[in-house]
Amino acid sequence: xxxxRGFDEEQVVxxxxxxxxxKGFDGTSTADLCAATGLNRSSxxxxxxxxxxxxxxxxxxxxxxxTNSMVETLDDDRREGLDRIRALLSEIADDAARTREQGPGxxxxxxxxxxxxxxHDPAVARMLDADRDRRLAALRTAVLAGRADGSVHPDRDPExxxxxxxxxxxxxxxxxxxxxxxTVLESIxxxxxxxLRA
Amino acid sequence: xxxxRGFDEEQVVxxxxxxxxxKGFDGTSTADLCAATGLNRSSxxxxxxxxxxxxxxxxxxxxxxxTNSMVETLDDDRREGLDRIRALLSEIADDAARTREQGPGxxxxxxxxxxxxxxHDPAVARMLDADRDRRLAALRTAVLAGRADGSVHPDRDPExxxxxxxxxxxxxxxxxxxxxxxTVLESIxxxxxxxLRA
DNA sequence: CCGGTTCTGGTCCGAACGTTCCACAAACCG
DNA sequence: CGGTTTGTGGAACGTTCGGACCAGAACCGG
Numbered sequence: 268x269x270x271x272r273g274f275d276e277e278q279v280v281x282x283x284x285x286x287x288x289x290k291g292f293d294g295t296s297t298a299d300l301c302a303a304t305g306l307n308r309s310s311x312x313x314x315x316x317x318x319x320x321x322x323x324x325x326x327x328x329x330x331x332x333x334t335n336s337m338v339e340t341l342d343d344d345r346r347e348g349l350d351r352i353r354a355l356l357s358e359i360a361d362d363a364a365r366t367r368e369q370g371p372g373x374x375x376x377x378x379x380x381x382x383x384x385x386x387h388d389p390a391v392a393r394m395l396d397a398d399r400d401r402r403l404a405a406l407r408t409a410v411l412a413g414r415a416d417g418s419v420h421p422d423r424d425p426e427x428x429x430x431x432x433x434x435x436x437x438x439x440x441x442x443x444x445x446x447x448x449x450t451v452l453e454s455i456x457x458x459x460x461x462x463l464r465a
Numbered sequence: 466x467x468x469x470r471g472f473d474e475e476q477v478v479x480x481x482x483x484x485x486x487x488k489g490f491d492g493t494s495t496a497d498l499c500a501a502t503g504l505n506r507s508s509x510x511x512x513x514x515x516x517x518x519x520x521x522x523x524x525x526x527x528x529x530x531x532t533n534s535m536v537e538t539l540d541d542d543r544r545e546g547l548d549r550i551r552a553l554l555s556e557i558a559d560d561a562a563r564t565r566e567q568g569p570g571x572x573x574x575x576x577x578x579x580x581x582x583x584x585h586d587p588a589v590a591r592m593l594d595a596d597r598d599r600r601l602a603a604l605r606t607a608v609l610a611g612r613a614d615g616s617v618h619p620d621r622d623p624e625x626x627x628x629x630x631x632x633x634x635x636x637x638x639x640x641x642x643x644x645x646x647x648t649v650l651e652s653i654x655x656x657x658x659x660x661l662r663a
Numbered sequence: 664c665c666g667g668t669t670c671t672g673g674t675c676c677g678a679a680c681g682t683t684c685c686a687c688a689a690a691c692c693g
Numbered sequence: 694c695g696g697t698t699t700g701t702g703g704a705a706c707g708t709t710c711g712g713a714c715c716a717g718a719a720c721c722g723g
Contacts, residue, residue: 269669293491427652438636455624462660467699
């Protein structure tokens with residue numbers, strides 16, 4: 268009952284995500300959000316309680332698609348464990364390269380947030396922690412699968428190796444923002460895999 | 466001639482660096498800078514033209530000590546090439562762990578800036594680019610030394626490998642901010658080295 | 664077609680922002 | 694010791710910030 272919304276909430280969140288992604292939480296004003304979403308301040312505050320709440324929604328939206336895609340790649344049991352990880356790093360490098368190629372890139376929203384907002388916003392930190400755990404879990408099982416099928420070196424501890432790959436992914440993402448081109452990013456991914464080889 | 470300054474400029478820059486490091490450019494107000502440096506707004510603006518200029522000075526100060534230390538480790542020709550890189554990653558992991566242990570860490574100022582301010586401030590981007598080139602050069606020579614003395618696998622291209630290590634370093638730094646503890650960070654560093662082994 | 668409920672556009676708010684300005688304090692030079 | 698130069702404290706600038714508010718528009722069930 269009452270007047271219906273003149274916008275699609277998910278669509279608004281996506282638009283907001285792009286702004287936060289590009290400018291960061293501190294660098295984004297409510298005016299920026301109005302401009303990007305097409306919504307008036309009132310509608311924004313009526314729908315999402317505050318700038319921070321909208322940021323959390325935006326971050327969650329990003330995390331969902333990004334980590335879902337990652338888990339999908341890592342759970343593909345038609346491939347050997349190492350091959351899945353190789354495919355994952357290849358996707359990451361490609362994604363970083365593409366993000367970079369179109370305009371002065373904004374890198375990865377999760378990494379950007381980890382290195383800025385997370386330190387001062389507990390709610391953001393908690394969301395990132397949960398996502399990190401999910402990524403670590405998916406990586407751990409892929410490493411275990413790799414050790415079982417003989418593609419991953421038996422000395423590689425699943426937990427430590429999962430962290431290594433998480434770290435490599437962040438590294439590739441930052442390298443993309445540091446000016447590394449596609450071929451460089453792909454070579455980083457290839458080199459990183461060498462550490463896991465059986 | 467004229468009244469002398471009541472403060473040490475380098476010391477002020479260091480204080481400013483710590484604030485920018487912790488809160489980022491956007492998150493730092495001129496009031497924060499006054500509080501941290503003990504200087505009045507007037508003295509701040511009289512000495513450094515603007516907030517951005519002070520930020521550049523702060524970043525330069527950080528880069529100098531950080532990259533000098535890195536180059537020193539990498540140029541130690543009493544060790545084999547791979548050993549130098551191992552020592553470097555060990556220092557980075559230790560540094561990340563220490564930064565993390567004292568308060569909710571602020572990670573690495575260079576990484577934080579790369580993932581936020583660099584995209585929108587050309588002067589900052591130029592400074593980071595120059596520093597990255599210096600780090601890449603030092604790494605390249607260490608890799609070359611390692612190939613010559615047989616400690617680094619001959620298939621490892623110096624340029625690509627230098628980028629790989631730069632990327633691993635960023636990754637370790639981000640991992641530190643993602644909640645990885647000392648032992649995890651050290652294990653990441655050890656795993657990363659495995660990719661280079663002869 | 665009307666009462667109720669929700670959404671929307673615009674305005675307004677106090678606070679904080681980066682920066683400028685000015686009156687005065689403090690030192691050096693002659 | 695007077696004049697010049699430079700640094701300092703603090704107030705003030707206009708702007709922008711995140712957020713609150715309200716009058717009216719748009720739709721609902723009856």
